[in-house]
Amino acid sequence: MATAKIVWVDDEIESLQSHKMFLQNKGYEVSTFTNGFDAIDFIKEEAVDVVLLDETMPGITGLETLAKIKEIKQSLPIVLITKNETENLMDEAIGSQISDYLIKPVNPNQVLLSLKKLIDNKRLVAEKTTTAYQQQFRNLFMALNSNPDHNEWMDIYKKLVYWELEMEKSDSPEMREVLQSQKSEANTEFFKFVSRNYAKWVNPKSDDAPVMSNNLLQFKVLPHVEKGVPTFFILIDNLRFDQWKAIQPIFSESFRILEEDTFYSILPTATQYARNAIFAGLMPIEIEKQFPNLWKNDEEEGGKNMAEEDFFKAQLKRLKKDDLKVSYTKILNNQAGQDLVNNIHNLMGNDLNVIVYNFVDMLSHARTEMEVLKELAGDEMSYRSVTKSWFEHSPLHQALKKIADKKINLILATDHGSVRVKSPAKVIGDKQTTTNLRYKHGRNLNYEPKDVLAFRDPKEAGLPVPTVNSSFIFAREDGFLCYPNNYNYYVNYYKNTFQHGGVSLEEMIVPVIKMTSK
Template sequence: MSLATILWVDDEIESLQSQKIFLQNKGYTVHTLNNGFDAIDFVKEHYIDVVLLDESMPGITGLETLQKIKEINNQIPVVLITKNETENLMDEAIGSQISDYLIKPVNPNQVWLSLKKIIDNKRLVSEKTNTAYQQQFRNLFMALNSSPDYNEWMDIYKKLVYWELEMEKSDSPEMREILQSQKQEANTEFFKFISKNYAGWLNPKTSNAPVMSHNLFKNKVLPTLEKGVPTFFIVIDNLRYDQWKSIQPIFAESFRIAEEDTFYSILPTATQYCRNAIFAGQMPIDIEKQFPIQWKNDEDEGGKNMFEEEFFKGQLKRLRREDIKYSYTKVVHHHDGQQMLNNIHNLLSNDLNIIIYNFVDMLSHARTEMEVLKELAADEISYRSITRSWFEHSPLHQALKKIADKKINIVLATDHGSVRVKTPYKVIGDKQTTANLRYKHGRNLNYEAKEVLAFRDPKEAGLPTPTVNSSFIFAKEDGFLCYPNNYNYYVNYYKNTFQHGGISMEEMIIPVIKMTSK
């Protein structure tokens, strides 16, 4: 069996016969051609693993041939073989995505090493990843079983995300499966941990509680404000930690990442609760007391996040920081993004600029509404990839690049994450029961106690009581809550979609990142 199929293109190919035999003896299949035109036709019709390409050939040069080959198949690795090492030639070649270059006269071992590096690189990276994860597996297993506290949970989740991203380099479905089942096991334990500790964290007398939505501003944003340096507090709605990791390299091109941290979203992990809590600096039960007209429960008519700026003014007043000069921008449509982009320089005179960006939320909801997005974001890998692609071309990225040369601080955070749901749980409720898939509240809820975390008294979870005798339930792990009527239809419709509102590491342990100008 051939190790790989090589195409070697050189106008003096006859003089390279000994090299060809050397590579064939090493197990490669080698095709040889003496001009670029034939090479282009050959690549159109045959599967090739690597092209070895002479740079200076009569008729059509190596660089022109390279460009045509890349147009046919961008993925084929090309090794450029050149007589001269002039800088602009190298720049042009590297800009055209060569995988390696060799200077003539080439030595057979040199060619062989280059091929080995290109062809084996994928396999070696994959093997190294698998071995490293196997060594880590035991440590993660032990960490899970040593009753972790909230800091250790954040650590465990970050490690699992790290391995999930590393596994993308690996082509071992078995290892991915092992990681997935370890992540599932972690979520099972995480649910027990939240069930046991959540209500306690909300007790004002508790000194040992994590940073959560309602004290995020006070603990993470306020301390970064400094005189004469504008701080941008950017909330990208529904951004999981792994999605942050996929856009991190784009931020790192323009900014220095000073602190990469996580915090806990409150329950339900849904925009109208978490984001209002972030801006009000209060739990929903207190927001409702202070702003009875503006606070809207799930079943109330009207927008649920219309009053964030009003809530924020209330928070500044309580913190006695009404001196802060701030702006508030909300991007819900592409048009809002363009406006923000055009206005970004005017924001530099403020102490604080709040930018709320709704993209990821629109995507995850659309993910259930639109069949095409079900295809595009079918799993975590593609969900991350869409997020990265969106951010790279977003007005937000363009706006931040525009001011990257100014002295600014950025705090990037989110309101909650999301989880891909797979396990349906039956819930029976009356007409007033809410429609959310990961949490519900209503008066006469019937459910399996072990499938949810229930608060018969919403006050214990810091939540308003929408109607007398209302209780709240939150789905665990990858569960979603369905009514018995039309059960099979809804189960099939929502299975494998990204949802939020319940209890999972993906929804609750979410990023807060501090960045500064380089």
């Protein structure tokens, strides 16, 4: 590690020689000055890591020196050393962006601690993260290989997300790589797990199924609705668990988080299936049966999620909850978002307010903007960062802040997640085959069985049969389905983009978060 360079400015620097030697013995390079002017000239010319600055000096004071140093190198950490403990000095110094302050007389160890905190903090955190993950690696590896059930899978995925976020603090590309390969191994096992169990879960008689889209409201939302306290059920389209973790700190400022839970999105992990199932409280095959005029299959014209409110009211009626006073708001563009901000107080008289927010639709508005999205969200880390930045400045955040001081309950969920696709798989179909990249249905599908989870009879997966002899296939892990014609063009165009519809931890295990006002 390179030697850290310290500048120490004090008009009585002679009396600090023992401190200087102490720091030099600890491996720091220390340059000393008796006045602010000389120090400023030196800092202009030299690379410096930290400045130790005496506050009371003749000629030019510590605070004046501080201001001039900040003009030259704004991000240089400065530690103010002062005899003066008055509060207004502290306020002024902290307002001037000092990184730390010490009260005279200073002890050499105190100085060392301050330097360690400023210089080594990042490195120490990174090292600690790496070591902790190395210890956890074995536990995760064992968990993956011990035939986990659907609850244990949710736990494994949360742990992987936790480490992925922790690794952002570590600058070890090797450890990140190890984590990535562990994550893809987890997805391989998860695909096998879903392939073995999915048909059992969606069988209405199953008693060993996770909470899924079709019973989310029944088990995770309605039990928390109480008369007299408005509950807001907010569904943000296409929000993964790691994206929730990115916006969690913003929610924590205004709300108390009571429960961070996950549930399973049904297949296809696509809006028209998963979200309609949430609001209808039914699998798609049942929705089609009960609402033949409202359900639309992929290839039919018109919007596929136009009837959510009707489905929702029918579900409340079926669960004998139709005495609740409810509202349903869907936000598809910024104007509708602004209307929500202006209107949110009017919702306080209801027992349950549903707000559907099409975040990702706005983010990736059209295929033409795909390139922009690739630039902005080229990997998981930047995808989280874009999500955070979007939420922070979104009308949804403004609207929630307006009611944060009122007594409310808040439940945040999503319809499905997304996965960054990297591995193309060839599929041949006829004219009627759907165009989705992570799932397809059609009559004469030709594919490599190992690349997909296939249901020759869609009913087994709780899905409608769009045309006689139609089968459904779902891409696994990070695969995406391409036709042979124009194959290379499509592979390059879609590689590394975020897609949904198939089987992966990121698409299927998604957040449902319970909060209340502080």
